[in-house]
Amino acid sequence: MGRLPTTMPDQHPERRGGALKRTLQTYLQSVADPSPIDVVRGLDETVQPRTEYRCLNPVCDQMCAWPSGYAAGRPTRFCSRSCRQMFDRVRARLAWEVDTLEEWLQHADLLAKDRAALERAAGQRRWALERYPVTGVGAGQPTS
Numbered sequence: 001m002g003r004l005p006t007t008m009p010d011q012h013p014e015r016r017g018g019a020l021k022r023t024l025q026t027y028l029q030s031v032a033d034p035s036p037i038d039v040v041r042g043l044d045e046t047v048q049p050r051t052e053y054r055c056l057n058p059v060c061d062q063m064c065a066w067p068s069g070y071a072a073g074r075p076t077r078f079c080s081r082s083c084r085q086m087f088d089r090v091r092a093r094l095a096w097e098v099d100t101l102e103e104w105l106q107h108a109d110l111l112a113k114d115r116a117a118l119e120r121a122a123g124q125r126r127w128a129l130e131r132y133p134v135t136g137v138g139a140g141q142p143t144s
């Protein structure tokens with residue numbers, strides 16, 4: 001089994017009574033031949049993922065909470081339908097523009113200054129597109 005980083009990106013070490021809380025990985029490594037009961041107990045005693053994260057629309061500051069309580073629904077990744085739609089629209093536009101600019105960059109007869117302008121524009125769009133990941137977003141996933 002490969003070694004995982006001790007601190008996962010969503011598991012910032014929490015302090016409890018001045019001591020660093022263990023991760024689930026550390027906890028399970030400390031138990032010889034762990035049983036399902038150990039795993040469940042470990043969930044309570046180790047670093048938790050946050051119960052709120054920012055809306056996945058990179059230009060939105062709203063939070064999305066992990067659903068809890070009796071009426072808990074599906075967890076949402078976007079704070080609103082309009083944020084999800086904006087995310088999809090912006091992502092599609094940026095992806096189209098990157099593809100189109102890269103096609104234009106294949107032209108052999110480009111002036112050096114035009115090539116530089118197209119490369120700069122494509123680079124900025126690729127940089128923006130990194131804020132709009134495909135993973136876990138889109139068809140077959142929760143819709144809001």
Ligand SMILES: [Zn+2]
Nearest residue numbers: 055060079083
């Ligand atoms: Zn939002």
